[in-house]
Amino acid sequence: METLDQKTMRAIDIKETDHIVVRFSGDSGDGMQLTGMQFTDTAAFLGNDLSTFPDYPSEIRAPIGTVAGVSGFQVHFGSKEIFTPGDEYDVLVAMNAAALKVDLPRLKKGGIIVANTAGFDNKNLNLANYPAGVNPIEDNSLANYTVHKVDITRHTKDALSEMGLGTKEVERSKNMFVLGLLFWMFDKPVDYTIQFIEEKFGKKPEIKEANIRTLRAGWNFGETAEFFTTRYRVNSAHLPKGTYRNITGNHATAIGLLAAAEKAGLTLFLGSYPITPATDILHELSKYKGNGVKTFQAEDEIAGICSAIGASYAGNLAITTTSGPGMALKTEAMGLATMLEIPLVVVNVQRGGPSTGLPTKTEQADLLMAMHGRHGEAPVVIIAASSPSDCFDMAFEACRLAIKHMTPVIFLSDGYIANGSEPWRFPTADQLAEIPVHFLKEPNGPDGKLLPYKRDENFVRPWIIPGTKGLEHRIGGLEKQDQTGNVSYDPLNHELMIHNRAEKIKRVAFDIPDLKVDSGKETGKLVVLGWGSTYGAIKTAVREAIAAGHDVSHVHLKYLNPMPKNLEEVLRKFDKVLIPEMNSGQLLQLIRAKFLIPAVGYSKVQGLPFTTSALKDKIVETLNA
Amino acid sequence: METANQIPAEKLTPKDFSSGQDVKWCPGCGDYSILKQVQTIFPDLGVPKENLVFISGIGCSSRFTYYMDTYGMHSIHGRAAAISSGVKMANPNLDVWMVSGDGDALSIGGNHFIHFFRKNFNIKMLVFNNQIYSLTKGQYSPTSEKGKVTKTTPYGSLEEPFNPSELALGAKASFIARTLDRDPKHMQAILKRAHEHHGATFVEVYQNCPVFNDGAFFAYSEKETKKEQAIYLEHGKPLIFGNDNEKGILLDGWKPVVVNIKDGSHSVDQLWVHDEKDKIKATILTSFADHHDVEFPRPFGVLYLENRATYDDSLVEQLQLINAKSGRKSLDKILSGDKTWTIND
Numbered sequence: 001m002e003t004l005d006q007k008t009m010r011a012i013d014i015k016e017t018d019h020i021v022v023r024f025s026g027d028s029g030d031g032m033q034l035t036g037m038q039f040t041d042t043a044a045f046l047g048n049d050l051s052t053f054p055d056y057p058s059e060i061r062a063p064i065g066t067v068a069g070v071s072g073f074q075v076h077f078g079s080k081e082i083f084t085p086g087d088e089y090d091v092l093v094a095m096n097a098a099a100l101k102v103d104l105p106r107l108k109k110g111g112i113i114v115a116n117t118a119g120f121d122n123k124n125l126n127l128a129n130y131p132a133g134v135n136p137i138e139d140n141s142l143a144n145y146t147v148h149k150v151d152i153t154r155h156t157k158d159a160l161s162e163m164g165l166g167t168k169e170v171e172r173s174k175n176m177f178v179l180g181l182l183f184w185m186f187d188k189p190v191d192y193t194i195q196f197i198e199e200k201f202g203k204k205p206e207i208k209e210a211n212i213r214t215l216r217a218g219w220n221f222g223e224t225a226e227f228f229t230t231r232y233r234v235n236s237a238h239l240p241k242g243t244y245r246n247i248t249g250n251h252a253t254a255i256g257l258l259a260a261a262e263k264a265g266l267t268l269f270l271g272s273y274p275i276t277p278a279t280d281i282l283h284e285l286s287k288y289k290g291n292g293v294k295t296f297q298a299e300d301e302i303a304g305i306c307s308a309i310g311a312s313y314a315g316n317l318a319i320t321t322t323s324g325p326g327m328a329l330k331t332e333a334m335g336l337a338t339m340l341e342i343p344l345v346v347v348n349v350q351r352g353g354p355s356t357g358l359p360t361k362t363e364q365a366d367l368l369m370a371m372h373g374r375h376g377e378a379p380v381v382i383i384a385a386s387s388p389s390d391c392f393d394m395a396f397e398a399c400r401l402a403i404k405h406m407t408p409v410i411f412l413s414d415g416y417i418a419n420g421s422e423p424w425r426f427p428t429a430d431q432l433a434e435i436p437v438h439f440l441k442e443p444n445g446p447d448g449k450l451l452p453y454k455r456d457e458n459f460v461r462p463w464i465i466p467g468t469k470g471l472e473h474r475i476g477g478l479e480k481q482d483q484t485g486n487v488s489y490d491p492l493n494h495e496l497m498i499h500n501r502a503e504k505i506k507r508v509a510f511d512i513p514d515l516k517v518d519s520g521k522e523t524g525k526l527v528v529l530g531w532g533s534t535y536g537a538i539k540t541a542v543r544e545a546i547a548a549g550h551d552v553s554h555v556h557l558k559y560l561n562p563m564p565k566n567l568e569e570v571l572r573k574f575d576k577v578l579i580p581e582m583n584s585g586q587l588l589q590l591i592r593a594k595f596l597i598p599a600v601g602y603s604k605v606q607g608l609p610f611t612t613s614a615l616k617d618k619i620v621e622t623l624n625a
Numbered sequence: 626m627e628t629a630n631q632i633p634a635e636k637l638t639p640k641d642f643s644s645g646q647d648v649k650w651c652p653g654c655g656d657y658s659i660l661k662q663v664q665t666i667f668p669d670l671g672v673p674k675e676n677l678v679f680i681s682g683i684g685c686s687s688r689f690t691y692y693m694d695t696y697g698m699h700s701i702h703g704r705a706a707a708i709s710s711g712v713k714m715a716n717p718n719l720d721v722w723m724v725s726g727d728g729d730a731l732s733i734g735g736n737h738f739i740h741f742f743r744k745n746f747n748i749k750m751l752v753f754n755n756q757i758y759s760l761t762k763g764q765y766s767p768t769s770e771k772g773k774v775t776k777t778t779p780y781g782s783l784e785e786p787f788n789p790s791e792l793a794l795g796a797k798a799s800f801i802a803r804t805l806d807r808d809p810k811h812m813q814a815i816l817k818r819a820h821e822h823h824g825a826t827f828v829e830v831y832q833n834c835p836v837f838n839d840g841a842f843f844a845y846s847e848k849e850t851k852k853e854q855a856i857y858l859e860h861g862k863p864l865i866f867g868n869d870n871e872k873g874i875l876l877d878g879w880k881p882v883v884v885n886i887k888d889g890s891h892s893v894d895q896l897w898v899h900d901e902k903d904k905i906k907a908t909i910l911t912s913f914a915d916h917h918d919v920e921f922p923r924p925f926g927v928l929y930l931e932n933r934a935t936y937d938d939s940l941v942e943q944l945q946l947i948n949a950k951s952g953r954k955s956l957d958k959i960l961s962g963d964k965t966w967t968i969n970d
Contacts, residue, residue: 045966241969245962255959262956269715289947291954294714294940299740303707306700306737310680310711313698314719318711336701426965429956466696466712466719469675474644474691476699477683486646487691 013230014187019078020234021086022182025103026095026119028061028071031175036073037421038179042192044246044423047236048077051536053085053609054419058276058359065119065127070102079235083387083536085420087611091185093178095119095152097128100136112146113137114181116174118153148227152177159217160210169207173214180218187233190215242425249388249417250277252424253321253347254284256395258293261317263396264403264435268293269316271307273300273326276359277415278349281321301326305333305346312342313475315439315465317399321347323415324366325356331374334408336477338378338501341453341461343402343409347395350414352607361607362416364532365583370410371561371590377498379505381405382561384412386535389424391417394558400435405508406460412560414582416609417533440464440471445483452485458511459504508562515564519543520553526623527574529599531557531587534580534610541615552619557587568595578602578622580610637674639664644694650685655806655832659753660692662812670820672720679722680709682734685760686726686753686832703734706741709748710936717937720820723750727768728758731787735767742798742825744936749819751828754789757838775837789829790928791911794904799824801907801929805831807846811857811925818927824935845923858910858926863896866922873897874921881909883919901930 022039024032033054040052053074062069076086091112094100096119107113115137125135136142137149156174176193183190194212201208222228261268272282274297286295294316298304305320312318322330327348337344350366352358370382381401385394391413398411440462445451452473453461464471473485481488482496519542520527530538535556542554555570557563571577571591577599579588588601602618604610642664650656667677677695681687683702690697696719700708709723730738730752741750757775758764765773765782768789772781790801800822804815812830819826831842845855856866856874864874871887873896884891900906907929913921 306704306707307711310708311715314712314715316715474697
């Protein structure tokens with residue numbers, strides 16, 4: 001569609017397309033995360049389905065202009081259903097030479113580059129390690145792309161020239177110019193961001209004014225600069241009707257925990273120690289003091305979980321949040337919680353390991369640790385979220401299972417979905433089920449005797465909190481006598497208690513939903529079995545493969561221990577089982593060991609999520625093998 | 626504010642605090658005395674039994690929890706401070722006690738120890754210091770004297786011990802006291818003082834391990850040496866000790882000096898008068914255990930006391946303040962957040 005722009009009397013082509021991927025890339029200090037999130041919010045409000053992927057270095061301010069300091073934010077938005085942030089991008093915003101160097105490889109051939117020329121001066125080229133005399137936006141090396149060279153720094157200065165701001169403030173506003181320009185390019189209004197700026201900088205009128213001016217200047221630049229001849233329009237998606245918000249996985253986890261506490265009528269207690277990429281959950285819950293939420297920044301990871309154990313013992317809904325290194329430190333205390341048989345939710349937002357590993361990158365490599373990472377036989381419930389918004393459901397579910405089954409529950413998320421966002425058709429409070437809580441008030445044994453380890457039909461013991469008159473008793477980490485909970489070294493009693501604790505977890509399988517095929521037929525040549533955050537990529541790849549005529553289905557595990565009781569039955573209806581994981585084959589090992597099914601694995605351990613195209617290739621290869 | 630201090634309906638006896646479990650410490654262990662003194666004073670605390678909670682870590686001392694008929698958790702090594710603080714935050718009405726030893730509190734639990742005192746939870750911490758690892762059968766501890774010969778140090782340990790009360794003071798403990806197993810009356814008095822204190826208490830109990838470190842504190846407990854080696858502090862009273870109460874301590878500037886008050890050289894009026902709330906004097910008092918050039922007597926009693934806000938009170942106050950100011954956010958508002966959009970078909 002070609003229209004004559006009313007203001008500029010310039011021919012501008014508006015292309016309609018059903019999905020677009022944009023990558024904002026710049027120095028850590030360039031504000032690319034904020035820019036990406038603002039673009040995302042506007043796309044979401046206008047009804048696009050979307051998925052985002054913030055990708056940033058672990059250093060807060062790595063040396064300016066270097067490859068190490070590049071911070072990216074990728075957003076995939078569409079008028080169709082979107083399940084991943086996209087393998088490759090259509091548009092790359094490169095604020096400096098380092099950003100182009102890092103992110104050019106995944107720009108689609110023929111894609112658009114918006115380059116900030118001020119970021120391609122000799123100093124920046126040198127910092128990005130381009131050979132002397134080479135400037136990629138000036139030589140012919142980008143001939144296969146459309147390159148828009150814009151001196152964003154200068155335009156920002158010009159826009160703010162009358163305001164008398166310092167260089168620093170001007171420098172900080174240039175991301176708004178980019179945002180304005182991109183809004184123009186994708187035919188989106190600046191209104192939502194202006195509203196955001198007004199709220200955020202309401203008390204700093206100068207900064208507010210500077211941001212709004214620059215934002216508008218960016219939009220106007222698109223409108224007037226002659227070399228922009230094309231705009232793109234992505235219509236709103238046909239999402240199920242309802243009210244939506246945009247949400248990241250960590251935010252969804254936080255409010256899932258809040259919702260569970262409310263539905264259980266318990267005070268929420270979070271004992272935690274800051275660690276990337278889990279800290280945002282602690283940040284978020286710390287805002288809810290008005291709701292009585294108790295957040296405790298402990299002196300270390302061990303104190304984080306131990307304070308939560310104390311709080312659970314005293315009757316709060318107790319949570320600890322962490323990532324791999326913290327998980328390792330918490331293992332002894334998790335064993336104690338297993339022995340005490342008290343509710344406890346351990347949130348592990350996985351990141352690249354081992355050791356400090358890749359703190360800001362994603363991985364699914366803590367599954368076997370969750371399964372086996374305690375001394376002795378100490379089974380716990382393990383569940384995993386499959387998308388940012390699913391973190392809400394699974395965090396809520398973790399609390400429900402912990403309370404109902406008096407057990408620690410490990411909730412696995414990872415850096416990819418924790419920081420990524422998507423539109424979420426959120427529930428209303430009354431759509432959420434109540435979580436029944438029963439504190440024992442009277443002795444439960446014969447002759448008025450208290451039996452703290454007497455079990456119900458699910459092998460669950462009662463929750464008995466200090467302050468309850470007449471039920472004073474002692475619990476601890478030493479092996480317990482069945483029923484009484486007194487210390488016991490009796491050999492047969494120990495074996496019985498090992499069995500009881502395992503049986504309790506096994507019976508959780510009757511309290512979780514059966515597994516359903518997510519995409520494709522219920523029987524066929526190949527099933528792709530995933531777990532956790534690979535959901536979107538597998539779903540997209542399987543759907544595309546089906547559309548291309550392949551016989552493949554997708555099933556996805558959210559309950560890792562115990563697994564759904566029909567899992568084996570579901571898998572055996574297929575000739576082959578393919579298990580893609582962002583680890584070296586951990587679920588693969590469990591499935592093979594448990595069911596003796598000759599599943600094949602597909603590993604990616606690069607700190608990055610799967611791409612749809614690679615998964616699709618693997619599906620075809622497995623079918624043909 | 627403290628409903629824990631409501632008077633219970635029926636008068637309890639020490640026997641009511643015995644759990645009935647067989648006590649399994651070695652014969653002659655100092656822990657028996659501590660258990661007895663705690664059970665003796667508990668009926669007088671005025672706290673309903675169901676509100677009393679004991680949390681312990683690992684070690685001989687930590688078995689204490691099993692012998693008290695209160696609520697209790699025998700947890701994992703070194704972590705009692707972290708667990709008990711969770712209990713107190715979850716329910717500030719509980720009267721929480723913590724039992725630990727020199728290894729549990731000062732070695733594996735060292736990090737929790739310092740932060741526990743800095744944050745000042747209103748929890749009573751008792752550290753049974755026997756200067757040895759007993760449950761693991763005799764290795765040196767962080768309070769063992771340098772050169773200690775044990776199974777892991779057959780040629781003598783190489784390092785200086787902690788001075789526990791000095792460490793507690795450095796960690797901003799708001800109550801620091803020392804007592805010993807062989808002085809039941811003094812221990813009872815100190816336990817009561819600790820309970821009266823609104824804040825984290827560091828009560829160091831010198832406790833004899835008859836099996837692995839027998840007689841470590843006999844200098845302070847046996848009548849042949851006690852009067853020369855120990856000094857009993859009382860608020861507002863001068864520092865006097867010695868077989869005939871002939872010795873006193875005065876401050877020459879910041880320097881403590883032992884003088885004779887009966888040979889005419891010095892008078893009682895010149896002596897240092899104990900002030901529990903004087904932090905500078907507390908710094909000097911806690912350092913007595915470290916002076917190698919002059920033999921100072923070991924101080925017993927309340928070394929330091931400071932009234933400052935507890936973490937648990939501050940938490941409750943902050944929750945109430947924010948709730949009064951901005952109210953409770955409804956779950957629907959939490960779920961929807963600030964920005965939503967609606968899709969109609």
